[in-house]
Amino acid sequence: MNMIEAINSGLETMMERDDNVVIMGEDVGYFGGVFRATAGLQEKFGKTRCFDTPISECGIIGAAVGMCAYGLRPVPEIQFADYIYPGMDQLISEAARLRYRSAGEYTAPMTVRSPVGGGIFGGQTHSQSPEAMFTHVSGLKTVIPSTPYDAKGLLIASIEDNDPVLFLEPKRIYNGPFTGYYDNPVSPWSKFAESEVPEGHYTVPLGKAKIVREGDAVTVLAYGTMVHVAKAVVEEHGIDAEVIDLRTLVPVDIETIEASVRKTGRCLIVHEATRTSGFGAELSALVQERCFYHLEAPIERVTGFDTPYPHSLEWAYFPGPVRIGEALEKIVRDLKS
Incomplete structure (x- = not known):
């Protein structure tokens, strides 16, 4: 379906x-x-x-x-x-x-x-x-x-x-x-x-994130469309990133996020909404509060721009391969040096 x-x-x-x-x-x-x-x-x-x-x-x-x-x-x-x-x-x-x-x-x-x-x-x-x-x-x-x-x-x-x-x-x-x-x-x-979807009744619990790709170099937090975009960019750049689909923003699965960031020491947040006061800011604060002594690089965010939504330029507005790729390369730069 x-x-x-x-x-x-x-x-x-x-x-x-x-x-x-x-x-x-x-x-x-x-x-x-x-x-x-x-x-x-x-x-x-x-x-x-x-x-x-x-x-x-x-x-x-x-x-x-x-x-x-x-x-x-x-x-x-x-x-x-x-x-x-x-x-x-x-x-x-x-x-x-x-x-x-x-x-x-x-x-x-x-x-x-x-x-x-x-x-x-x-x-x-x-x-x-x-x-x-x-x-x-x-x-x-x-x-x-x-x-x-x-x-x-x-x-x-x-x-x-x-x-x-x-x-x-x-x-x-x-x-x-x-x-x-x-x-x-x-x-x-x-x-x-598209994916296999069972007929009849089943549930996916609220408040539980999903690790869609395991990795050790950096944790990538995303939701909705951006999960697929981020995963594709990670694989294109050959970075050993752990990609997490939040699925539920409230309640957010902070335990899964914390465990991943403590393991990788790095965090990239991707969402389509505008940057200022976007949900990425809350995620950044949560990660900093809980994982500060495990972080080996600043937390990065790739988001929509702080502008009214641009009709004719919407594909430039979306976080895409170039901006996400640059952020990934920046956050893992010291690993490659």
């Missing part, structure tokens, strides 16, 4: 297992979503369990919070992550705090799905990566998968979780092989955009 198919399968699996799981959002019903992630679900489960909403992100998330209090498990879709800002107050002030402000009487078992990142030339209002804004919010979990297998397993785990989860889906790896690595339509990392 590709990631879209895996997400659709995860939603179908949970709707079959639990009548309280409902899907809502703009165009998710009859049309099946702009990326087809909910295709066929309204036809199979009916209009009361998979239904369209008005163009009101505040209304979508606010209604989902009410559904949670009523006992449902809503899975609202925000059509693009860029559109989530009108609903931030409901997500942050209501959903994330419901368990605490009710002393545990109510929970908010909702999973807010949304496509994130660039890769489709969507411009400034369809390509942003706002994940760091939400990792700052206590009571809200943030998940970003990088493979179809993980996408389905993490989505099911998120829906079954009793707290709100922001489930961000990198649209650049939605539909299988894609372009962008040296402008080669058959990129060396496109194979990761």
